[in-house]
Amino acid sequence: MHCIRKITEDLTWVGANDRRLAMFEGVYSVPGGVSYNSYLLNDDTTVLFDTVDKAVRQRFLENLREALNGRKLDYLVVQHMEPDHSAVIMELLALYPDLTLVCNKKALAFINQFHDCDLDSRVFIVDEGDTLNTGRHVLHFVMAPMVHWPEVMVTYDSTDKILFSADAFGCFGALNGALFADEVDFERDYMDEARRYYSNIVGKYGTQSAALLGKASCLEINMICPLHGFVWRRNIEDFVAKYALWSSYTPEEKGVMIAYASVYGNTENTAEILACKLREKGIRSVMYDVSVSSASDVVSAAFKWSHLVFASTTYNAGIFVTMEAVINDLVSHNIQNRTVAVIENGSWAATSAELIRKKLEKCRDINILENSISIRSSLKPSQLSEIDQLADAIAATLPLPDAAAQGVPSVPDNVDPITMFKLSYGLFVLTTRDCNKDNGCITNTAIQISEHPRRISVAVNKSNLTCDMLLRTGAFNVSILTQNAPFSVFERFGFHSGRDTDKFDGFEDNNRAANGIRYLTEHTNGVISGKVVDSFDHGSHMLFIADVTQAMVISSEPSVTYQYYFDHIKPKPQARAEKKEGFTCKICGYFYEGSPLPDDFVCPLCKHGPSDFEKA
Numbered sequence: 001m002h003c004i005r006k007i008t009e010d011l012t013w014v015g016a017n018d019r020r021l022a023m024f025e026g027v028y029s030v031p032g033g034v035s036y037n038s039y040l041l042n043d044d045t046t047v048l049f050d051t052v053d054k055a056v057r058q059r060f061l062e063n064l065r066e067a068l069n070g071r072k073l074d075y076l077v078v079q080h081m082e083p084d085h086s087a088v089i090m091e092l093l094a095l096y097p098d099l100t101l102v103c104n105k106k107a108l109a110f111i112n113q114f115h116d117c118d119l120d121s122r123v124f125i126v127d128e129g130d131t132l133n134t135g136r137h138v139l140h141f142v143m144a145p146m147v148h149w150p151e152v153m154v155t156y157d158s159t160d161k162i163l164f165s166a167d168a169f170g171c172f173g174a175l176n177g178a179l180f181a182d183e184v185d186f187e188r189d190y191m192d193e194a195r196r197y198y199s200n201i202v203g204k205y206g207t208q209s210a211a212l213l214g215k216a217s218c219l220e221i222n223m224i225c226p227l228h229g230f231v232w233r234r235n236i237e238d239f240v241a242k243y244a245l246w247s248s249y250t251p252e253e254k255g256v257m258i259a260y261a262s263v264y265g266n267t268e269n270t271a272e273i274l275a276c277k278l279r280e281k282g283i284r285s286v287m288y289d290v291s292v293s294s295a296s297d298v299v300s301a302a303f304k305w306s307h308l309v310f311a312s313t314t315y316n317a318g319i320f321v322t323m324e325a326v327i328n329d330l331v332s333h334n335i336q337n338r339t340v341a342v343i344e345n346g347s348w349a350a351t352s353a354e355l356i357r358k359k360l361e362k363c364r365d366i367n368i369l370e371n372s373i374s375i376r377s378s379l380k381p382s383q384l385s386e387i388d389q390l391a392d393a394i395a396a397t398l399p400l401p402d403a404a405a406q407g408v409p410s411v412p413d414n415v416d417p418i419t420m421f422k423l424s425y426g427l428f429v430l431t432t433r434d435c436n437k438d439n440g441c442i443t444n445t446a447i448q449i450s451e452h453p454r455r456i457s458v459a460v461n462k463s464n465l466t467c468d469m470l471l472r473t474g475a476f477n478v479s480i481l482t483q484n485a486p487f488s489v490f491e492r493f494g495f496h497s498g499r500d501t502d503k504f505d506g507f508e509d510n511n512r513a514a515n516g517i518r519y520l521t522e523h524t525n526g527v528i529s530g531k532v533v534d535s536f537d538h539g540s541h542m543l544f545i546a547d548v549t550q551a552m553v554i555s556s557e558p559s560v561t562y563q564y565y566f567d568h569i570k571p572k573p574q575a576r577a578e579k580k581e582g583f584t585c586k587i588c589g590y591f592y593e594g595s596p597l598p599d600d601f602v603c604p605l606c607k608h609g610p611s612d613f614e615k616a
């Protein structure tokens with residue numbers, strides 16, 4: 001039975017999923033399966049973009065027949081001749097006698113290589129910039145050699161502004177009923193697989209991928225249809241931005257990937273001690289035992305992280321076999337622009353560090369740290385200082401104190417932060433309870449995000465105790481404040497830290513909801529209890545997504561907005577009797593007396609930094 005999905009009125013996905021494939025291309029595990037995408041355009045003429053792997057041939061043929069709805073197939077655009085997309089070409093030529101293949105010269109050569117036949121009379125050869133008018137649509141062909149084979153081309157439908165991107169923008173994983181990336185939590189559930197796909201399949205060809213991105217940047221793109229994975233119709237620029245990083249070998253994250261090969265656990269022990277030392281310095285690390293992790297996972301992680309540490313025992317006077325395979329894989333995938341450190345172990349002749357170094361020296365822009373550690377069988381207490389020194393050397397190339405290193409982007413010139421205050425917000429008291437401590441803070445970020453399931457989100461400044469408590473307990477109440485809320489409520493919950501004060505001390509107007517957490521009974525018109533189902537780190541704030549577990553209407557007073565608070569509740573600043581030197585927070589009006597304003601100053605009221613202060 002056919003299984004197809006409509007993309008637009010005249011474009012249909014006719015591909016299929018394979019969840020039985022153990023090793024994609026014979027080398028990459030695909031525990032979540034893989035999709036082979038094929039797209040049928042039903043215009044005045046019918047056009048199919050690529051076919052599928054032979055494993056899903058039958059489903060594909062049923063899908064195509066259904067989507068054609070009795071029409072004949074006029075054109076097959078062969079964008080990529082790798083057999084996972086071209087296995088059904090010959091069968092289609094037989095099934096549809098009027099079918100014309102649209103491909104470039106290189107693809108035709110590959111068709112002849114794979115099938116040993118003469119197809120010249122049934123082929124329409126295209127080159128860069130050539131077009132095919134199919135009725136309403138105009139297809140433009142764009143060559144994309146080595147993304148991932150030499151014959152690869154992509155197709156741009158200038159009518160609906162759709163890019164058929166061949167292997168680019170693909171992802172491992174079966175589609176599981178979804179077709180569009182916005183139908184799943186792509187960042188959480190698929191981004192790692194997209195990176196693993198890119199780095200292992202196309203990673204070697206960063207220059208060529210960047211060239212394709214350059215061509216694509218000149219196009220207005222509403223949708224991207226790749227040969228594997230999801231169709232992109234929303235937030236396309238986010239995924240394109242990832243490709244820009246990957247194709248330029250720019251690390252996505254500052255931190256350390258530690259890959260180790262350890263026969264009896266002593267090399268692993270050394271690697272783990274290093275990881276602890278790094279974490280104590282605030283440096284994030286991830287660890288891979290290359291004897292059990294797939295090389296594709298390690299390659300993918302190497303494309304993600306800025307610093308790579310390889311710790312390997314010496315084996316037959318060389319690098320341990322699984323580590324040697326990983327290093328060779330990284331070199332062949334063109335890894336570059338990374339800082340590297342090596343650790344070796346050897347019971348009688350330790351040689352692996354030097355051998356790893358020699359292999360990686362061939363890669364571009366690899367900074368191999370001089371500090372390395374050589375252990376004999378096991379790490380000795382006297383060598384702990386060497387690990388400290390290695391951690392120091394890594395930290396010296398990974399400066400964390402400045403904002404940029406902590407992932408706080410500088411504000412571009414064309415971003416006026418005041419614009420953010422034009423957004424309208426409510427104001428809420430967000431309360432939590434942990435280990436018998438009740439706490440709460442003022443927030444303006446509670447919003448409903450879905451009806452089914454009924455969910456809300458709330459963003460909380462990470463410096464707030466409430467944030468720490470929420471991370472531990474995952475439960476909260478939101479009391480929706482009303483216009484009659486006095487300033488004292490904002491002072492109580494907003495201007496102090498729960499670390500220093502008991503915010504409920506002497507505060508009578510509260511009760512406990514079913515989750516045991518306090519909520520406000522006065523100056524509030526409704527209370528929503530949330531149970532956290534997900535949380536995301538967004539730099540200064542954590543975003544919590546929560547199921548609504550209880551909701552109560554308390555009064556009919558109108559909700560207070562941020563604007564109303566500023567206009568009617570917040571006391572107006574008193575004119576200072578004598579002009580003092582200092583800085584005023586543009587956000588909340590807080591006055592810092594003195595000059596200069598310290599670089600690391602944080603407003604005690606609204607938590608904004610020096611860039612939001614102006615000289616008084």
Ligand code: FEO
Nearest residue numbers: 082084148167227
């Ligand atoms: Fe899925 Fe390069 O082919």
